[in-house]
Amino acid sequence: MLEEKKKIKLLGMEWPYFLALCFVIVSAVKFNFLPKSLAGQLPFLLVLGELLRFVGDRIPIVKDYLGGGSVVVLLGCSALVMYGIIPADTAQASKEFMNGHFINFALAALCCGSIFGMDRNLLIKSSLRYIPCILGGAAVALLGAGFAGELMGFDFTKAIMYIGLPIMGGGTSAGAVPMSKMFAEVLKVDQGEMLGVMTPAVALGNALAIVFAGLLDRLGKGIPSLTGNGNILRGKDADVSLLSEEKTVHEPVRDLSVFAAGIAVSGIYLGLGQLIQRFIPSIHAYAWMILLMVLSKIIGILPAEVEKSCALWYQFFMKNFAxxxxxxxxxxxxxxxxxxxxxxxxxxxxxxxxxxxxxxxxAVIGWLVGFYPIEAAITGGLCMANMGGSGDIATLMACKRMILMPFAAVSSRLGGALILILGSFLLPLLGSVTEVLGK
Known part of the structure; x- marks a missing residue:
């Protein structure tokens, strides 16, 4: 038993060494000698985040239905501040660190790597039939949010913007986080307040997506004509391999300069997005950045090795800095x-x-474009409503259709980007800050 415990690693080190590192970090926070700068905040958040992620990924109900470690890190850290376990001055230092452009740095890395890491043919072919399927699911979902909000006295527009968009936006890091920042900047309010309202929607949407995936699998067994049992295309085109060649990077990194290239490219696209926003301020810089990336990917502007660098930088960031x-x-x-x-x-x-x-x-739009309704509902609907990559895995495992992962990846990446762009267009509908927050 002891030998098994020693095999547990956090941050790449065996657990006794990680616990020793935790002790030093906790002491630094307790006795106020943790640097307030990047040198102190980065290791503090690294250790704290890794610890809570490890715990969250091992809590049965949480890991299976509520987003696991990601949600535990997000809400657990907030709870530590609320109950005074993390001192107020440390929380303020973390806030300054995040607002000091780390969020922009992170979001550029996530968007750039996820888009340029996709196979070009996957991006083009999926748009022919699959994009209408995604848009159909998003449209009915957002209308459902609005009508439910109106019915329950929550307000039609606020229900769409604060609940519908975050659920359909591709998770926390690539969905609720950039959306909350975009809302906060435009509406001149605190991002934490925006994210605080959006976060439970993301978690609940993820839980419901996983549950409904299992129910749809049972429905398919009861009515076989509704499902291809993993094949999404009906008739002669019933070949799931249409989107099975998503680019992945398996070989070890021998030249570490690829990370520098990924950082540079992601920063350039963010800068271009901010430049265009100066001339067309009605659309947020993040939306312009994503549009430019997608267009560049389809046209093939960047060399293959540069695109690979972006994909590797994304993988490195997700593994170490998410x-x-x-x-x-x-x-x-x-x-x-x-x-x-x-x-x-x-x-x-x-x-x-x-x-x-x-x-x-x-499901309806999927049937019209030649998909099986259940497979279309799972990938184009539920994989939009869950929490990105981890949610895709949980959702597809619940319905025993892991072969559909390439389609799920398109929903989480491209679909989430489309929702972010849609949110940028819809922001003016929110009106004044007083109207939005109901004050």
């Missing part, structure tokens, strides 16, 4: 009070209508 991003948001920007206040029957009902709407919309 928890830093989530922990920093939890410590410095999110308050648990609005999260707790949001968990009402009304909120739960709106989340339910969003997921059901995603299923119905993607």
């Amino acid at each position: 928890n830093v991003l989530l922990a920093g948001l939890g410590v410095g920007l999110i308050s648990l009070k609005p999260v707790i206040a949001a968990l009402t029957p009304t909120y739960l009902f709106i989340c339910l209508l969003v997921v059901v709407g995603a299923i119905i919309g993607s």
Whole structure:
């Protein structure tokens, strides 16, 4: 038993060494000798995020239905601040670290790597039939949110913007985080307040997506004509290999300069997005950045080795800094009070209508473009409503259709980007800050 425990590694080191590192970090926070700069905040958030991720990924119900480690890192860090376990001055230092452009740095890396890491043929072929399927699911889901909000007295527009869009936006890091920042900048409010309202929607949407995936699998067994049992295309085109050649990077990295190239390219596209926003301010820089990346990928502007560098940088960032991003948001920007206040029957009902709407919309449009309804609903609907990559795995495992992962990847990446762009267009509908926050 002891030998098995010694094999457990966190941050690439065996657990006794990690615990020793935790002790030093905790002491630094307790006795106030942790540097407030990058030199102190980065290791603090690295250790804290890794610890909570490890715990969250091992809590049965949480790891299976509520997003696992990602949600535990985000909300757990916020709870540590709320109960005074993390001192206020440390939380303020983390807030300054995050607002000091680390979020922009992270989001550029996530968007750049995920888009340029996709196979070009996958991107082009998927758009011919699959994009309408995604849009159909998103449209009905957002309308469901609005009507549910109106029915429950929550407000049509706020239900769409605060609940519908975050659920359909591709998870936390690539969905709720950039969306909350975009809303905060345009509406001149605190990002933590925005994220505090959006985060429970993301978690609940993920849980409902996994549950409904299992229910759809049972429905397919009862009505076989609705499913291809893993094949999404009906008739002569029933070949799931259409999107089975997504680019992955398996070989070891021998030249570490590829990370520098990925950082440079992601920064350039973010800069171009901000430049265009100066001339067309109605659309956020993130939306312009994503549009430019997708267009560049389709046209093939960047050399293959540069695209590979972007994909490797994305993988490196996700493996090593995703928890830093989530922990920093939890410590410095999110308050648990609005999260707790949001968990009402009304909120739960709106989340339910969003997921059901995603299923119905993607299934109907999927049938019209030549897909099996159940496979279309799972990939175009539920894989939009769950929490990105980890949610895709859990959703497809629940319905025993892991072969559909390439389609799920398109939903999480490209679909999430489309929702972010849509949110940028819809922001003016929110009106004044007073109207938005109901003050």
